[in-house]
Amino acid sequence: MTDTHHGPVIVVEDSDEDWDTVCQAARQGGYEARLQRVLDGDACISLLHRSSGRDRAAQAPMPALVILDLNLPGTDGREVIVAIKGDTQLRALPVVVCTTSSNPRDIAFCYAAGVNAFHVKPVDHDHHLQVVRDLLDYWLAKARLPERAAVP
Amino acid sequence: MSALDPSPWHGQAYSTKRHGTSIANCDSEPVQTPGCVQAHGVLIVLRPETLVISQVSENALALLGHDASSLLGQTVGVVVGVPGEERLRTFLAIEPVECNPLYVFSVPGAEGQLFDVTVHSNGGVLLLEFETTGRLASAAGATGVGAEPDYDALMRKSVVRMQGARSLQQFCDITVDEVRAMTGFDRVMVYKFHPDGHGEVLAESRRDGLAPWLGLHYPAADIPPPAREVFKQIWLRPTPDVGGALAEMIPLADPATGKPLVMTHCVLRGASIMYTEYLQNMKVSAGLTMSIRQDGELWGLIACHHYAGPKFVSYPVRTACEFVAQVASLQRRSAEMREQLESRLRLEEVHRQLLSAASQVGELADLFDGVPTLADAVPCGGVALFHAGRWWRIGETPADVDLDPLAAWVALRPEFLAATSPIYATDHLSANYPAGAAISSVASGLLAVPLARTQRSLVLWFRPETLRTIRWAGHPDDKPSVPGPNGLRLTPRASFALFQESVRGRSAPWLSFELDAIARLRVAMLELVVERTEKLAAFNADLLRSNEDLDTFAYVASHDLKEPLRGIHKYAHQLQVRSDITDEEAQRQLGGLMRLTLRMDGLLDSLLHLSRVGRVLLELAPNDLNLVVADAIEMVGSRLDASRPEFVLPRPLPSIECDWVRCREIYVNLLSNALKYSDQTDKRIEIGWIGAVEDHPRPLCPPGALGQTIFYVRDNGIGIAARHYDQVFKMFRRLHTRDAYGGGSGTGLAIVKKLVERHRGQIWIESEPGAGSTFYFTLSGEARQP
Numbered sequence: 001m002t003d004t005h006h007g008p009v010i011v012v013e014d015s016d017e018d019w020d021t022v023c024q025a026a027r028q029g030g031y032e033a034r035l036q037r038v039l040d041g042d043a044c045i046s047l048l049h050r051s052s053g054r055d056r057a058a059q060a061p062m063p064a065l066v067i068l069d070l071n072l073p074g075t076d077g078r079e080v081i082v083a084i085k086g087d088t089q090l091r092a093l094p095v096v097v098c099t100t101s102s103n104p105r106d107i108a109f110c111y112a113a114g115v116n117a118f119h120v121k122p123v124d125h126d127h128h129l130q131v132v133r134d135l136l137d138y139w140l141a142k143a144r145l146p147e148r149a150a151v152p
Numbered sequence: 153m154s155a156l157d158p159s160p161w162h163g164q165a166y167s168t169k170r171h172g173t174s175i176a177n178c179d180s181e182p183v184q185t186p187g188c189v190q191a192h193g194v195l196i197v198l199r200p201e202t203l204v205i206s207q208v209s210e211n212a213l214a215l216l217g218h219d220a221s222s223l224l225g226q227t228v229g230v231v232v233g234v235p236g237e238e239r240l241r242t243f244l245a246i247e248p249v250e251c252n253p254l255y256v257f258s259v260p261g262a263e264g265q266l267f268d269v270t271v272h273s274n275g276g277v278l279l280l281e282f283e284t285t286g287r288l289a290s291a292a293g294a295t296g297v298g299a300e301p302d303y304d305a306l307m308r309k310s311v312v313r314m315q316g317a318r319s320l321q322q323f324c325d326i327t328v329d330e331v332r333a334m335t336g337f338d339r340v341m342v343y344k345f346h347p348d349g350h351g352e353v354l355a356e357s358r359r360d361g362l363a364p365w366l367g368l369h370y371p372a373a374d375i376p377p378p379a380r381e382v383f384k385q386i387w388l389r390p391t392p393d394v395g396g397a398l399a400e401m402i403p404l405a406d407p408a409t410g411k412p413l414v415m416t417h418c419v420l421r422g423a424s425i426m427y428t429e430y431l432q433n434m435k436v437s438a439g440l441t442m443s444i445r446q447d448g449e450l451w452g453l454i455a456c457h458h459y460a461g462p463k464f465v466s467y468p469v470r471t472a473c474e475f476v477a478q479v480a481s482l483q484r485r486s487a488e489m490r491e492q493l494e495s496r497l498r499l500e501e502v503h504r505q506l507l508s509a510a511s512q513v514g515e516l517a518d519l520f521d522g523v524p525t526l527a528d529a530v531p532c533g534g535v536a537l538f539h540a541g542r543w544w545r546i547g548e549t550p551a552d553v554d555l556d557p558l559a560a561w562v563a564l565r566p567e568f569l570a571a572t573s574p575i576y577a578t579d580h581l582s583a584n585y586p587a588g589a590a591i592s593s594v595a596s597g598l599l600a601v602p603l604a605r606t607q608r609s610l611v612l613w614f615r616p617e618t619l620r621t622i623r624w625a626g627h628p629d630d631k632p633s634v635p636g637p638n639g640l641r642l643t644p645r646a647s648f649a650l651f652q653e654s655v656r657g658r659s660a661p662w663l664s665f666e667l668d669a670i671a672r673l674r675v676a677m678l679e680l681v682v683e684r685t686e687k688l689a690a691f692n693a694d695l696l697r698s699n700e701d702l703d704t705f706a707y708v709a710s711h712d713l714k715e716p717l718r719g720i721h722k723y724a725h726q727l728q729v730r731s732d733i734t735d736e737e738a739q740r741q742l743g744g745l746m747r748l749t750l751r752m753d754g755l756l757d758s759l760l761h762l763s764r765v766g767r768v769l770l771e772l773a774p775n776d777l778n779l780v781v782a783d784a785i786e787m788v789g790s791r792l793d794a795s796r797p798e799f800v801l802p803r804p805l806p807s808i809e810c811d812w813v814r815c816r817e818i819y820v821n822l823l824s825n826a827l828k829y830s831d832q833t834d835k836r837i838e839i840g841w842i843g844a845v846e847d848h849p850r851p852l853c854p855p856g857a858l859g860q861t862i863f864y865v866r867d868n869g870i871g872i873a874a875r876h877y878d879q880v881f882k883m884f885r886r887l888h889t890r891d892a893y894g895g896g897s898g899t900g901l902a903i904v905k906k907l908v909e910r911h912r913g914q915i916w917i918e919s920e921p922g923a924g925s926t927f928y929f930t931l932s933g934e935a936r937q938p
Contacts, residue, residue, distance in 0.1 A: 017719035071711070100714045102760065103707070123718045123753035125725040125746075 007064035008036040025132035041075030052089035070099040085114035165404035172425035183378045185412035188422030191397040194282040211399035217262035275414045303472040323487035324355030332357040337456035344452040368625040383443040387474040391439040393462035438463035442477035492665045532613040550591040562600045576600040582657040597659025601674040615659035624651040706763035710756040721749040758899035770811040777805035784819035797835035809933030821900045822865040830869035838866040851918045861935035866926040872919040881905040
């Protein structure tokens with residue numbers, strides 16, 4: 001298994017406990033150093049604008065993956081999806097939703113908006129860990145990602 | 153009819169005297185231009201500017217001593233003298249005489265008898281009528297009217313009495329009494345025309361010894377249309393000598409224009425032969441007829457008959473009679489209205505009570521309970537309301553099976569479809585609706601109003617058949633043709649022998665004030681219906697909103713609860729794996745904490761699921777329940793272990809309109825429930841159904857499920873005590889300890905109930921502890937036999 005992309009993994013997560021679980025899972029897979037946490041939707045969008053070059057005041061590396069919670073304070077996760085998938089510079093960036101919601105309407109909306117995967121966070125801690133570890137492994141070690149998530 | 157028409161008198165000017173017996177059809181008789189006068193008086197026609205005589209009746213010589221033809225071309229002074237001519241000129245200059253005969257003076261005749269002279273203009277000529285008074289010129293003075301009773305005073309007294317009448321009948325009785333007192337006729341009647349044209353004697357005042365005609369009916373043909381037409385224009389028509397001769401005009405037509413003389417307003421106008429024969433057949437020797445009109449239509453007549461020879465009515469008496477006729481025309485209506493007022497007020501009070509009762513509860517059906525009911529809204533035998541998909545009946549009405557086609561028929565009547573005040577009323581239903589003959593005993597009369605246009609909603613009031621007997625004066629069809637001098641012609645009927653006719657299929661008629669009151673009641677009921685519908689719609693919207701709110705709340709709450717729950721679970725987990733916590737008790741407690749969080753997670757999932765069941769749209773389609781159940785058995789079976797339950801379908805299930813996935817969920821829950829709550833080693837589960845119309849016991853079936861296909865799942869499990877029947881369908885409600893019978897969140901049956909209700913069905917239980925349970929449910933969709 002080769003690491004196909006060295007960009008950071010943006011985790012949009014307002015819950016400390018869930019952030020801790022993600023860290024724990026990443027640690028097990030050896031990805032901990034690449035995690036970059038943002039607390040809400042607005043922070044996520046401004047960070048990505050630095051990656052895509054839309055924000056010329058500051059630069060940031062293009063991430064390898066965005067792990068997104070739906071229920072966020074302020075700008076909602078759904079808006080973040082629309083902002084990413086509606087931006088030609090960011091559209092290729094894989095977005096994985098990881099949320100408490102199992103609402104079929106949310107699931108349908110997210111896929112229609114272009115997310116790459118949708119996961120429900122289980123209450124059971126071991127299950128939760130497993131879910132995050134599997135998705136990190138899949139996206140960072142198994143799947144091949146674009147070199148630079150921008151369309152020429 | 154004009155004399156220019158091709159007619160039996162071959163284009164000549166018409167004369168009743170000459171051509172009257174050649175009339176084949178009295179509907180075309182030119183009664184307004186008869187060319188003749190009654191021979192007891194003389195008619196002289198003058199040019200209005202010159203007062204030169206253009207036409208004279210042929211009897212001028214006999215009555216006035218002037219040869220008719222010698223008068224032509226002379227001024228009227230030849231007859232009335234120069235002072236008379238001057239007086240006439242002065243009179244014409246100031247009096248409105250167009251179509252309005254007025255008394256001018258009296259003149260002596262050839263044999264000393266006194267003639268009253270009246271004048272009026274019509275058709276561009278002056279008509280001067282000389283009428284015998286029966287008095288001598290010497291007795292009354294040369295030109296005076298003479299010592300007559302004070303007719304003004306008599307008239308005023310009559311009018312005051314007529315105005316005081318409390319009812320139409322009383323009014324008519326007073327009228328005939330007053331007219332007979334004033335005129336001295338042997339018999340005076342008020343004769344009313346019915347809508348079909350036939351007449352009825354409503355009131356009568358008669359000399360002793362005469363047979364009563366009160367209540368007799370006369371066929372419409374007795375007073376033909378031309379005569380009715382005249383009576384719309386004149387107030388009074390004297391025929392003082394029915395058997396008297398006719399005197400023809402010389403010449404018959406106006407010599408200048410060739411037109412026949414219009415004699416509509418002439419009191420001397422020659423009567424038709426048909427009419428005089430008719431009167432003579434009734435032994436009438438003199439007559440006087442007055443019209444009672446309403447809005448330009450002829451309502452009826454005041455008919456005066458005399459039997460003892462000619463009877464001349466003087467000008468002043470005629471004037472008084474004419475005034476009485478005018479007053480009668482005005483007052484009859486108010487007498488009728490006074491009579492109706494009391495009934496109308498009574499009806500309106502009933503309507504007010506009905507509406508106030510109904511508006512309190514807001515249901516039309518409530519108009520059938522309590523006092524008064526809709527049957528009191530108008531005098532009737534019974535009433536039927538079609539509303540909210542069914543009939544509501546009270547009193548004597550046709551049965552539902554007869555009401556349905558009747559309502560369908562009524563709904564297409566133009567009167568019923570009218571944009572304003574749609575109302576259909578008949579007192580003879582079977583005449584228009586052939587099927588009505590079978591229900592005529594209760595429904596000869598029908599009054600129908602619609603309550604809504606979009607859906608079928610209407611009220612029908614019924615009146616029973618009243619076997620009315622009409623007493624005809626003679627056979628109503630008796631109009632024999634007899635050979636006359638000019639061949640076959642129609643003669644007035646000669647027989648007035650009483651003929652009784654029973655009228656079948658008719659009810660008492662609906663009166664106009666009753667129809668008005670019902671039309672108003674309809675509007676008020678309509679408002680009630682609309683108001684009710686709006687209220688219901690608003691209520692439903694509220695209910696829907698609060699249901700949605702509740703589901704949304706449950707959904708959001710369960711979500712938001714999950715996040716902290718996950719955190720709790722995580723910390724408990726982390727504590728448990730810490731190497732420094734080795735205390736067994738602490739480990740056990742941490743394990744309990746984690747188990748509880750997981751259990752709570754399960755409850756939240758159930759809550760989420762339930763709230764989703766409430767919100768999700770059903771995809772209804774006809775589904776074969778055999779396939780649905782097979783699918784459900786497979787899903788349940790996959791969870792089974794060692795126990796080998798027996799699933800029994802006594803016969804194939806029908807197809808029914810339902811949501812495949814939800815319906816399968818119903819069966820999955822019921823089947824797994826049946827498996828779960830069983831101590832049997834040989835578990836047997838029966839999956840069956842009871843057809844909507846099958847003769848089969850339906851234990852504990854709620855009324856709403858009667859008439860529907862019932863599905864059931866029967867087990868041989870532990871059963872449920874009757875007192876717990878309702879409990880099992882409650883959310884999170886368990887009848888057993890948490891871990892007994894495999895545990896469970898206690899939501900399965902709550903979800904089943906909700907799914908069944910989403911299908912607009914019902915679910916209920918029949919069970920006995922230890923003997924197994926049967927869950928019955930309906931799905932409301934249309935079932936098709938397998």
